[in-house]
Amino acid sequence: MRPRSTTDTPAAPPAGRQLSRRQYVRFAFYKLDPAWRRLPEDEQAAQKRELSSVIQNFNRRMLLRPYSTVGTRADCELLLWQITESPLVFQELATALLRTRMGSYLQIAYSYFSQTKRSVYEIRVGGADSSEEEERLVIDPSEAKYVFVYPFIKTRDWYQLSKHTRQGVMDEHIEVGKKYPSIRLNTTYSFGIDDYEFILAFETDEPADFLDLVQELRETESSRYTLQDTPLFTCVNLRLDEALDTLGGPPIAEALAAGEARESWVEVCPLADLAPGQARTVFLEGKMVGVFNIKGEILAINNRCSHARGPLCEGTINSDECSVVCPWHYGKFDLRTGAAIDGVVKKPVETFQTKIENEMIWVGTKLL
Template sequence: MRPRVQPKDPSPETQAKMQERAQRLTKRQYVRFAFYKVDPMWRRLPAEEQAAHKQELLDVIESFNRRMLLRPYSLIGTRADAELLLWQIAESPLPFRELASAIACTRMGSYLNMAHSYLSQTKRSIYEIRTAGAADEDEEERLVIDPTEAKYLFVYPFIKTREWYQLSQYARQGMMDEHIDVGRKYPSVRLNTTYSFGIDDYEFIVAFETDEPSDFLDLVQELRETSVSMYTLQDTPLFTCINMRLDEALDALGGPAIAKVLEPGAQDEIWMEVCPLDELGPGETKTVFLEGKMVGLFNVNGELFAINNRCTHARGPLTEGEVSAEACSVVCPWHYGKFDLRTGAAIDGVVNKPVDTYQVEVRDGLIYVGTTITYS
């Protein structure tokens, strides 16, 4: 075992800064990891029934795309007790219940067993995440889940020993520093930490995104050697999940294929109805989920604009920023990076990457937001 790291005593300035950030960053997201397994009886149904069941389930799940950020993953071939994961992120837990009920009401729903279910929230860490040379925005990013297109997701629930919580904050911070330093050695692995104290059986649900499973394996093995590892009570079951489109993930369950056959490079236009035009007046903003991204809609003097709602600096919520009608721009509320609402260009402050823009149309008094996706 490595020697314990000496605890650090945060300076008064650091403590004041942490408190200020704690007040500013209060909005949390709810997160659900719903793992399903198909009853083997379903695989004995006639092929046409299986196809109809999958199509119905696909339509029901996709109808929730507007209300939550929903990512499907397949576990066929990686795990015995679960075959499909629906990773759900929303501003409230209510859409999770509605989606679960809607799935249960489908014909395929009666053949779907809930293998595992985890409920959690994003939350600002009580530890100072920053290490020498690292950006202090990392901590703030943790308040917002913004899944990448990484091919693999590794998910597990986590409980620490009660002895851990009896240690002083400074002692824990010292050990966390060592843990964080190991994590930074594996930049290809992106961590999403969520908290489930009091709302589910565990303390944390962690989800690691990467294209390189070997890097994740090496990271986990190296973390076993850190001091903080001595205080782990439970970190299983561990799920290896493969990112794919929902129609492909349903086809992986069995039965005739319903997934669209798409050549690499093929493009599709996706449009989503948002709301009646009179529900988004001049000066108002709204968010909507489209193709796994949170899109911010802005009405600037009657003209509508749509951009990715996550600031490219540290995922700040742009619809909560200050809009300038004259400059047609928005200033991120977290560190004041400024974006052009027409082009998404980063035009001032700490930001240097543009945000994606989306198409907006009004049809018969209803606002639609759209995007073109290219299949790989």
């Protein structure tokens, strides 16, 4: 990615708010041919490592989260949730996976292709912050243990209702959703680009809350207008090596003691390619990280603003203050600590380790 030029002078807020492009999203569910489980164990382990390495390589170019559906669904076993700004990367990843030895045993059981966009309805109940609308443009998966993938289609009668009537129905629907704060909703849209209309991904640590939410939504007016909302997928959030181990064969995941975190590093770019006052992004462990050169010091924070996921690397950098101002609503963050220091932002953003080795910039997970 090209580094963005920034100035050290805090700019006056631009006349028009800068908005990120929509993101493309793919939910690819795989099923493993049982013949693979009869291969020699050393071959199974080698194939899992090869597959893991290919996926990790793409993890630098897109946001990619692995989940297992082993034990929750019979017809698929592995989900790769992929988020990027160019759908062509999905094709490159799919092709690279097919070229691996294990790829010849993997079948795509389900595939859903969608995009983020603003809702046509106002989220206006329960004192909702208007920033929720902008959050919808950016998927930023949490660390929740489960994601429930929920593709659905509404009836054509729904679209014949007046906008005012639909808004009223959605108000009731949204009101019910707000009773379940443990559930985080990611809404994506598939009109015309895939078979469904909406692909929802609900993240939570509490499957019981999700069950209760869906049951309660069945009693709302909006449920009358659902044409199809199956299949449904209960997916367990795991590290990539752990997810591959659920498929069978000898374990390749490093065993970690309880509470122990694993350090993970990713190469960013040559130091010479990130001039002072510039920033760029890199993906690390399913997160988009913003990497900043502040007078020669390399600093890294989560690129998604804690307010509504604005892209901090596209903000205004102040090298003297070691801060960045979010381009969406001008919240300010300290680049060393990630602290929210001014404006609408209240919560800090995550910080990451950085190092320079052989004139190359690296970013790593921060161990607590």
